[in-house]
Amino acid sequence: MKTLRTDPGAKRLMESLRNMGYDCSTAIADLVDNSITAEASEIYIDIIARQDARADMIPKQESHPAAIVIADNGKGMSRDELHEAMRFGTIQNYSIGDLGKYGLGLKTASLSQCRILTVSSKAKASSGVRPRRHIMRWDIDHVYETNDWDLLVPEEEELESWEKEALNHQVTNENGTVVLWSGLDGPLSLLSSPNIREREKALARVMEEVTNHLRMVFHRFMQGVPGRRKLTIYVCGVPIVPWDPFCRNEKTSELDLLRIPVVSAEPDGSQMEGTVIVSPYVLPREDEFSSRAAWTDASGPKNWNQQQGLYFYRNNRLLQAGGWSRLRTIDEHTKLLRVAVDFPSELDRTFAINITKMRANVPVEIRERIESSVSGWAKTARARYDTPPSVVENPRQSPRIETPVMASVSGSNGSPVPAMESEKYPAFTLAPELSEILSDNGVKWELRKFCGALLKVLEAIHDRRINPEQIPVNILKKIYQNDL
Numbered sequence: 001m002k003t004l005r006t007d008p009g010a011k012r013l014m015e016s017l018r019n020m021g022y023d024c025s026t027a028i029a030d031l032v033d034n035s036i037t038a039e040a041s042e043i044y045i046d047i048i049a050r051q052d053a054r055a056d057m058i059p060k061q062e063s064h065p066a067a068i069v070i071a072d073n074g075k076g077m078s079r080d081e082l083h084e085a086m087r088f089g090t091i092q093n094y095s096i097g098d099l100g101k102y103g104l105g106l107k108t109a110s111l112s113q114c115r116i117l118t119v120s121s122k123a124k125a126s127s128g129v130r131p132r133r134h135i136m137r138w139d140i141d142h143v144y145e146t147n148d149w150d151l152l153v154p155e156e157e158e159l160e161s162w163e164k165e166a167l168n169h170q171v172t173n174e175n176g177t178v179v180l181w182s183g184l185d186g187p188l189s190l191l192s193s194p195n196i197r198e199r200e201k202a203l204a205r206v207m208e209e210v211t212n213h214l215r216m217v218f219h220r221f222m223q224g225v226p227g228r229r230k231l232t233i234y235v236c237g238v239p240i241v242p243w244d245p246f247c248r249n250e251k252t253s254e255l256d257l258l259r260i261p262v263v264s265a266e267p268d269g270s271q272m273e274g275t276v277i278v279s280p281y282v283l284p285r286e287d288e289f290s291s292r293a294a295w296t297d298a299s300g301p302k303n304w305n306q307q308q309g310l311y312f313y314r315n316n317r318l319l320q321a322g323g324w325s326r327l328r329t330i331d332e333h334t335k336l337l338r339v340a341v342d343f344p345s346e347l348d349r350t351f352a353i354n355i356t357k358m359r360a361n362v363p364v365e366i367r368e369r370i371e372s373s374v375s376g377w378a379k380t381a382r383a384r385y386d387t388p389p390s391v392v393e394n395p396r397q398s399p400r401i402e403t404p405v406m407a408s409v410s411g412s413n414g415s416p417v418p419a420m421e422s423e424k425y426p427a428f429t430l431a432p433e434l435s436e437i438l439s440d441n442g443v444k445w446e447l448r449k450f451c452g453a454l455l456k457v458l459e460a461i462h463d464r465r466i467n468p469e470q471i472p473v474n475i476l477k478k479i480y481q482n483d484l
């Protein structure tokens with residue numbers, strides 16, 4: 001059959017590629033993905049506020065064009081590699097654990113936020129060859145003018161001095177890559193506002209949003225992932241602190257995880273296999289947190305209610321933080337439940353990963369399995385939420401040895417759990433003297449606490465709020481081992 005070569009129209013296609021739904025934080029996260037895949041241990045995100053070179057020709061207050069730099073000490077790229085990297089639809093053989101997928105992020109994420117994308121890269125030195133820095137640039141206005149896919153290759157002398165300085169970032173002294181966004185567009189254009197107050201407000205907002213997003217999305221890399229160097233990310237020179245959605249240095253209860261093998265059918269007829277790991281956590285209530293500041297920080301960018309739900313991780317990178325993906329609805333009473341869903345990139349198709357990698361779907365194959373487990377975990381979370389401070393409080397308890405049973409049932413009216421002197425509970429009616437005995441100051445605190453937990457369990461069974469067959473033995477064991 002004859003063929004007709006049909007190149008895409010550069011101008012129209014570029015315009016649509018710029019509108020994939022990124023915002024500044026998600027776009028920067030896409031570049032951080034690249035730095036992590038390039039094995040960087042340090043990434044700098046800097047916002048440059050500068051006076052225009054023509055500042056002497058125009059009133060000073062009118063010219064403060066800003067720029068954003070993302071620089072890393074990863075393995076960098078040779079000239080050919082950089083050329084391929086700048087192509088829309090880079091050809092790449094991904095290794096296990098790599099964060100890339102489409103060969104687009106560097107270009108689409110960057111050009112959603114700016115009109116000029118300049119990349120400078122210096123590859124790692126290889127036997128005797130002194131690495132050189134190579135620079136290439138996409139300029140939207142040039143593409144629009146020519147309606148062609150012409151990449152610019154600036155010579156050093158064609159760069160402005162602030163550009164040279166930005167592209168020579170110190171973190172790339174040995175090797176690494178610098179991505180420079182100039183001609184900032186959309187909300188980022190406020191960083192260049194002639195109004196100083198507006199400029200400063202925009203700067204504070206961008207710094208806060210970017211910091212919050214990155215400390216969440218890349219928390220595992222900053223905390224340390226086996227087999228790779230710990231990552232430090234600096235935003236405007238300040239190292240950011242990882243945000244662990246599960247607050248594992250607090251009294252979080254880790255419930256039993258699920259391992260679900262999944263086979264994904266690929267469009268070419270082949271099959272991909274992978275294991276999905278679903279790890280549920282019930283976070284402490286406000287009064288159980290080590291400090292008020294820790295509780296507030298744990299609430300996350302979207303706040304407690306919206307942050308409950310599923311946290312999808314692809315190769316350790318967080319894609320979606322919270323929400324129930326239509327498994328259930330957001331509920332104040334289950335806000336302490338957060339569930340990590342880990343899947344390898346082999347299952348991308350099953351999880352419906354898109355170009356911006358901002359969300360994932362719960363695959364139909366495992367939906368029912370996850371749904372039924374989630375409703376059990378939600379009961380535990382709800383009970384912890386309902387349990388009053390006095391019963392759970394135990395100064396001798398170490399952070400990880402929670403007593404989930406204490407937290408997993410509550411009084412029939414959803415009210416606080418048994419004070420020992422209370423006779424309202426069915427168990428006490430069966431054995432009234434028990435209440436008296438347990439109220440005695442001579443009774444060991446541990447015994448009182450243990451009986452309190454058992455009474456709550458009996459009460460919950462009596463009210464049919466829990467099924468006795470569903471009380472996990474390991475939880476009872478934990479109470480016994482840790483508290484008696």
Ligand SMILES: Nc1ncnc2c1ncn2[C@@H]1O[C@H](COP(=O)(O)OP(=O)(O)OP(=O)(O)O)[C@@H](O)[C@H]1O
Pocket residue numbers: 030033034035038072074075076077084085086090092099100101102103104105106107176177
């Ligand atoms: N900071 C970097 N250091 C080294 N190489 C990089 C860097 N950024 C990009 N690259 C190279 O450029 C290629 C293209 O990057 P780009 O983000 O466009 O696509 P990708 O990461 O392969 O896939 P995705 O579209 O899913 O992000 C990468 O595959 C990588 O080889």
Ligand SMILES: [Mg+2]
Pocket residue numbers: 030033034099100101104105106
């Ligand atoms: Mg990428």
